[in-house]
Amino acid sequence: MLEELLKGFSPDDRLLRPKEAAAYLKLACRRWANRKHWAKANTVFWATCMNGFPDFLVIVGPIPKESWTLDRVDPEGHYVPENIRWASKHVQSQNRTNAVEIELNGSRYVTAMCMGCRRCESGGRM
Numbered sequence: 001m002l003e004e005l006l007k008g009f010s011p012d013d014r015l016l017r018p019k020e021a022a023a024y025l026k027l028a029c030r031r032w033a034n035r036k037h038w039a040k041a042n043t044v045f046w047a048t049c050m051n052g053f054p055d056f057l058v059i060v061g062p063i064p065k066e067s068w069t070l071d072r073v074d075p076e077g078h079y080v081p082e083n084i085r086w087a088s089k090h091v092q093s094q095n096r097t098n099a100v101e102i103e104l105n106g107s108r109y110v111t112a113m114c115m116g117c118r119r120c121e122s123g124g125r126m
Helices: 018-041 053-060 089-094
Strands: 069-072 084-087 101-104 107-110
Touching: 018 053, 018 069, 053 084, 069 089
Parallel strands: none
Antiparallel strands: 069 084, 101 107
16 A cells, blocks of 8 residues: 555655655645645535545645645635645745736746745745
8 A cells, every 4th residue: 555655756755764655644644634624624625536545645646845735726716636736835825815916027926925035035945
């Protein structure tokens, strides 16, 4: 079962020791359970095909980085396979219903990026 769940990792990631792989699966499972609970508590539709963690993991894939969490592509949409992804906090901060996009000199900015934050001035790295 562990091999099946880890099939989305890159070849280098497959070299993870069993303890590391298990830790990644535990983290992904916690993020899935928390988001599923939040969706239910806030009456946001959660697709039944993602009710079981193994099914969810096959749909979404393994968590790319420990700091990433689940995000909806359309923040007002449902939790369905085509609208859910793993994303960094920076990406999620730009994917909000109150975000305003601005185009300036051919570049696209989001309100969080236009305040002169250090993250944006450093190319997204702090």
